[in-house]
Amino acid sequence: MGSLVNPTLPTIHFSGKNLEPGSTAWMSTSKDVVRALEDYGCFAATYSKFSLGMHKAIFRCSEELFDLPTNVKVQNTSDTPSHGYVGQEPIIPLYEGLGIENATTREGVKKFTNLLWPSGNDRFCETALEYSRLVAELDQVVMRMVSESYGIESSYESLLGATSYLLRIIKYRKPEKGENGLGIVPHTDKSFMTIIHQCQVNGLEIKTKDGDWITVDPSPSSFIVMAGDACMGWTNGRIEPSIHRVIIKGSEERYSLGLFTFIRDLKIQVPEELVDDHHPAQFKPFDHYKFIHFYYTEEGRKSNCPLRAYCGV
Ligand SMILES: O=C(O)CCC(=O)C(=O)O
Numbered sequence: 001m002g003s004l005v006n007p008t009l010p011t012i013h014f015s016g017k018n019l020e021p022g023s024t025a026w027m028s029t030s031k032d033v034v035r036a037l038e039d040y041g042c043f044a045a046t047y048s049k050f051s052l053g054m055h056k057a058i059f060r061c062s063e064e065l066f067d068l069p070t071n072v073k074v075q076n077t078s079d080t081p082s083h084g085y086v087g088q089e090p091i092i093p094l095y096e097g098l099g100i101e102n103a104t105t106r107e108g109v110k111k112f113t114n115l116l117w118p119s120g121n122d123r124f125c126e127t128a129l130e131y132s133r134l135v136a137e138l139d140q141v142v143m144r145m146v147s148e149s150y151g152i153e154s155s156y157e158s159l160l161g162a163t164s165y166l167l168r169i170i171k172y173r174k175p176e177k178g179e180n181g182l183g184i185v186p187h188t189d190k191s192f193m194t195i196i197h198q199c200q201v202n203g204l205e206i207k208t209k210d211g212d213w214i215t216v217d218p219s220p221s222s223f224i225v226m227a228g229d230a231c232m233g234w235t236n237g238r239i240e241p242s243i244h245r246v247i248i249k250g251s252e253e254r255y256s257l258g259l260f261t262f263i264r265d266l267k268i269q270v271p272e273e274l275v276d277d278h279h280p281a282q283f284k285p286f287d288h289y290k291f292i293h294f295y296y297t298e299e300g301r302k303s304n305c306p307l308r309a310y311c312g313v
C-alpha cells in the first residue's frame with residue numbers, strides 16, 4: 001500500500017475572523033475542519049492565541065517535572081488507567097508521561113503540583129493552568145464547528161458541560177545503542193478529542209486511510225487536533241479516530257503535551273439528527289470511563305475496534 005506522492009496533513013489556521021462564530025471565515029473554516037476530520041481523523045492547526053513565550057514556558061516546566069526523582073513522579077496515580085504516571089514499560093521503554101486530571105481547573109492543577117512539589121511550585125501551576133485553558137479553548141472552537149456543521153449543537157452543549165480535560169506531559173528519552181526508536185506503538189486515543197503539541201523534536205506519525213505514515217513537523221505555534229474513539233461513537237462513525245505512533249529517529253530526547261477530553265457522568269449518545277434509514281445508529285449510548293476500563297481488559301486490548309466491541313450495535 002501507499003501512494004506515490006508524499007501525503008501531508010491538512011493545516012487549518014485559527015486566527016482573527018476564523019474564531020468569530022457565524023462569520024464567513026468561521027463557516028469556511030468549519031467546512032475544512034469537518035472535511036479533515038472525516039478524511040484523516042485529525043489535522044494540523046495553527047493557533048494565534050498561543051504565543052512563543054507560552055510554548056517556551058510550558059516546555060521549561062515539562063523539563064523541571066521530569067527532572068524530579070522517579071519515586072516522586074510515581075505518586076501521580078489515578079482511578080482511570082493511563083491517566084497517571086506511566087514509565088519504564090517494556091514495550092515502550094523510551095516513554096514517560098504524567099497526567100494532570102481536571103487540568104483546566106485551578107484545583108486540578110494545584111492538586112498535581114502540591115503532590116509533586118510539597119513546598120509548592122507556583123510557576124508550574126500557573127503555566128500548566130494557562131496552557132490547558134488556552135488549548136481547551138481551541139478544542140471548544142473545533143467542536144463547536146463540528147457540531148454546527150452536523151446540526152447537532154444541542155447534543156454538543158450537553159457534552160461540553162460534562163467535559164473533563166486531562167493534560168499529559170510526555171518525555172521520550174533518546175534511544176540507547178541497539179534500541180529502536182519506537183516511542184509509542186500505533187494506537188487510536190480512547191479520548192473524545194486530543195490536542196497534541198510537540199517541542200522542537202519531531203516523532204509523531206499519523207496513518208492515512210491509504211496506509212501511509214505522515215510525519216508532522218513541530219512548530220511552536222502549531223498543534224495536532226485528533227479525534228478519539230469516543231468521537232466516533234458520538235458522530236455515528238462519520239469521524240474515525242486516527243491511528244498514530246511515535247518514532248524517535250534522531251538521538252535527541254523529545255517532549256510533547258497532549259490535552260485529552262473525556263465525558264464524565266453523561267452517556268455519549270448518537271444524536272438523532274445523525275440517524276435515518278440509511279444511517280442506522282452504530283453505537284448504543286455508552287459511559288466514556290466505563291469504556292476506558294473495558295479497553296484495559298484482555299477482551300478490549302485484543303479487539304480491532306474496542307468501541308464497537310464495547311457498545312457497537
Ligand atoms: O507524543 C506524541 O506526540 C503523541 C502522544 C500520544 O499519541 C498519546 O499520548 O496518546
Ligand SMILES: [Fe+2]
Nearest residue numbers: 187188189244
Ligand atoms: Fe495517542
